[in-house]
Amino acid sequence: MKKTLIIPAIAAALFSTALLPVAQANAAGKTETLYVNNKLVDCVGVGPQKCMQVRTSPKGEWTLFYNGIDGFDYEPGYKYKLRVNITKVKNPPADASSLNYKLVKVLSKKK
Numbered sequence: 001m002k003k004t005l006i007i008p009a010i011a012a013a014l015f016s017t018a019l020l021p022v023a024q025a026n027a028a029g030k031t032e033t034l035y036v037n038n039k040l041v042d043c044v045g046v047g048p049q050k051c052m053q054v055r056t057s058p059k060g061e062w063t064l065f066y067n068g069i070d071g072f073d074y075e076p077g078y079k080y081k082l083r084v085n086i087t088k089v090k091n092p093p094a095d096a097s098s099l100n101y102k103l104v105k106v107l108s109k110k111k
Contacts, residue, residue, distance in 0.1 A: 033081065035079070038077055039076055069082070082106055086100070
């Protein structure tokens with residue numbers, strides 16, 4: 001009986017070690033392009049607030065964006081194309097996003 005428990009344990013240890021680089025890459029986040037609309041709109045999160053409208057492709061549908069983007073200063077009247085890094089937040093509060101967005105580069109800013 002001990003032999004049957006040892007083999008799965010060894011296999012699991014080898015398998016998890018093989019996945020370690022993938023787990024580290026995911027923890028580092030991913031980079032994505034976001035398109036930001038030229039005006040803030042009313043939305044309701046924990047309470048009434050103003051939200052940016054974003055999409056991930058030039059022709060995609062606008063969606064409400066309740067988060068902020070670290071390092072990004074939004075100016076109404078401009079459409080933006082941004083490169084952002086997205087990372088997971090460990091143990092986020094119940095009323096907060098599980099993702100953190102950080103500006104990498106403003107690719108374009110148009111009136």
